[in-house]
Ligand SMILES: O=c1nc[nH]c2c1ncn2[C@H]1C[C@H](O)[C@@H](COP(=O)(O)OP(=O)(O)OP(=O)(O)O)O1
């Protein structure tokens with residue numbers, strides 16, 4: 001039997017502000033007090049896994065141990081069919097770290113351009129289909145864990161469009177739409193995203209009847 005969240009306090013084990021915003025919004029209806037890894041000064045563990053599940057569990061267990069509270073981590077990424085599923089688990093690594101004045105970030109434009117460059121090498125008729133994956137892992141200080149996965153299919157679109165969301169959102173057009181994730185209101189992204197898909201499974205098991 002999977003352990004359930006009995007504690008109202010939950011550490012959100014991410015150092016990505018965009019994810020933190022989305023996860024906090026998704027959790028808002030459930031009366032959970034969210035504490036962020038940044039707010040608690042938790043270190044950022046090395047993501048040494050080769051799958052989304054492994055990395056999500058590494059991050060969740062590290063935070064749960066350090067904070068002595070249950071922790072929720074998200075490992076996610078963009079997989080491009082014509083690139084054999086790359087960058088996948090290495091999506092964040094394709095965007096070089098940049099240090100702005102007191103504000104750590106990543107060079108998303110360069111990373112999106114790298115994907116576009118590789119697609120262009122395959123010619124004008126290249127298959128632009130891709131998908132976002134998300135694994136949400138909850139870990140408890142005692143070592144228990146629960147894992148939920150989600151996915152959304154779409155197409156890689158160039159040039160980037162839109163200013164909402166984060167990361168690769170400006171180049172991702174979800175199936176059945178013409179606009180990118182970065183052109184959708186947060187509520188609309190939450191109806192279809194990989195994160196929302198994983199979150200629905202989490203809610204069903206953790207907060208459902
Ligand atoms: O909805 C999304 N919209 C756009 N881009 C996204 C999304 N979801 C994941 N992504 C991209 C961003 C990041 O490059 C990578 C996740 O990498 P990942 O290691 O899981 O996250 P991260 O290092 O940014 O933060 P942290 O590990 O502290 O949670 O996939």
Ligand SMILES: [Mg+2]
Nearest residue numbers: 016047075092
């Ligand atoms: Mg990461």
